[in-house]
Amino acid sequence: MRPCIARLMTAWAALFVLLAPAGSGGAETISVGTWKTAQTIQPFFYQQFLPASRKVEVFPFTNPADQKAALLARSLDMCGTTLAHAIQSASLGQPVVVVAALCNKCSALVVRKDGPIQEVEDLAGRKIGYVPGTMHEILLRETLVKHGLSPERDVRLTRVDFFDMGMALARGGIDAFLSGEPFPALAVHKGYGRILSYPYYGDAVGTVNAGMLMRRETVEKRRARVLELVRAHATATRYLKGRPGEWLERAAGFGTSREVLREAASNMELAWEMDEAFVQRVKALGERMEALGVIERQPDYQRLIDLRFVRRVLEAEQ
Numbered sequence: 001m002r003p004c005i006a007r008l009m010t011a012w013a014a015l016f017v018l019l020a021p022a023g024s025g026g027a028e029t030i031s032v033g034t035w036k037t038a039q040t041i042q043p044f045f046y047q048q049f050l051p052a053s054r055k056v057e058v059f060p061f062t063n064p065a066d067q068k069a070a071l072l073a074r075s076l077d078m079c080g081t082t083l084a085h086a087i088q089s090a091s092l093g094q095p096v097v098v099v100a101a102l103c104n105k106c107s108a109l110v111v112r113k114d115g116p117i118q119e120v121e122d123l124a125g126r127k128i129g130y131v132p133g134t135m136h137e138i139l140l141r142e143t144l145v146k147h148g149l150s151p152e153r154d155v156r157l158t159r160v161d162f163f164d165m166g167m168a169l170a171r172g173g174i175d176a177f178l179s180g181e182p183f184p185a186l187a188v189h190k191g192y193g194r195i196l197s198y199p200y201y202g203d204a205v206g207t208v209n210a211g212m213l214m215r216r217e218t219v220e221k222r223r224a225r226v227l228e229l230v231r232a233h234a235t236a237t238r239y240l241k242g243r244p245g246e247w248l249e250r251a252a253g254f255g256t257s258r259e260v261l262r263e264a265a266s267n268m269e270l271a272w273e274m275d276e277a278f279v280q281r282v283k284a285l286g287e288r289m290e291a292l293g294v295i296e297r298q299p300d301y302q303r304l305i306d307l308r309f310v311r312r313v314l315e316a317e318q
Helices: 003-019 042-049 064-072 083-091 135-146 162-170 183-190 216-221 223-241 244-252 258-267 276-291 308-316
Strands: 028-035 054-061 078-082 096-105 107-112 127-130 156-159 176-180 193-197 208-215 268-270
Touching: 028 042, 028 064, 028 223, 042 054, 042 223, 054 064, 064 078, 064 083, 064 096, 064 208, 078 083, 078 096, 083 096, 083 135, 083 208, 083 276, 096 216, 096 223, 096 308, 107 135, 107 162, 107 183, 127 135, 127 162, 135 176, 135 276, 162 176, 162 183, 162 193, 176 183, 183 193, 183 258, 208 216, 208 223, 208 276, 216 223, 223 244, 223 268, 223 308, 244 258, 258 268
Parallel strands: 028 054, 028 078, 127 156, 127 176
Antiparallel strands: 078 208, 096 208, 096 268, 107 176, 107 193
């Protein structure tokens, strides 16, 4: 899909959410936002795991900030978000709650295949593409600092849309990018990119990446609805993990070939479960974000991450 078309589709999706009717034929409509990627695909399967009295409309976005904005504007009932963006939003006092995990892993630092960059230290003075407010930004900043490079002084961080990163790298507009799949695998597959590293944190943070977000008002006043959606999310996640062929076949419908998705699959992990260890990993991520200057203060993680609904789903299975 061409970048300009992808961005236009995102804008139209946001507008359609605002104008969409509440439902038809007696079915209550639930609006869910996500990305059109293999690792964030679960909402497209919710419908088959919900009662007939529910109609799910899934709206694709290209970044977490737009999804969160639509959620807070009440245009969405639930949406995907990176955990970094959830932390940032909560640190600003925004009434958002993570009710389930969405995916883990999925990131890679990519350089030109035949370029001179062999180690992270070789990025000094180079132009690196990234998307602000994402897990990829935090991973990039952390990787640079870990290797003795200042994100502000030693490299040139350049805002580039995910859909534009590959072309920018291939044409020499940037020297590297840190992005989510399938763009790293696509760069390798097309022959212009090389994976420099999979820049995940150590045991403290691990490979956590994204979750499903809702408004606090919804969580407090419509708990049955929240539980219903979390259960659908859990069931969809398990369904896809148990059917990798169907997972990648459906994801290929988003515009990336099955061959590329198979190459990326080992770096993608669908998720839904959360526990206290998950909360501690997210908290450790927030501490790194504050140390890197991305946020000024820590949010209340017990309010940001609500484990009750995931626990209810697990308890019902025992």
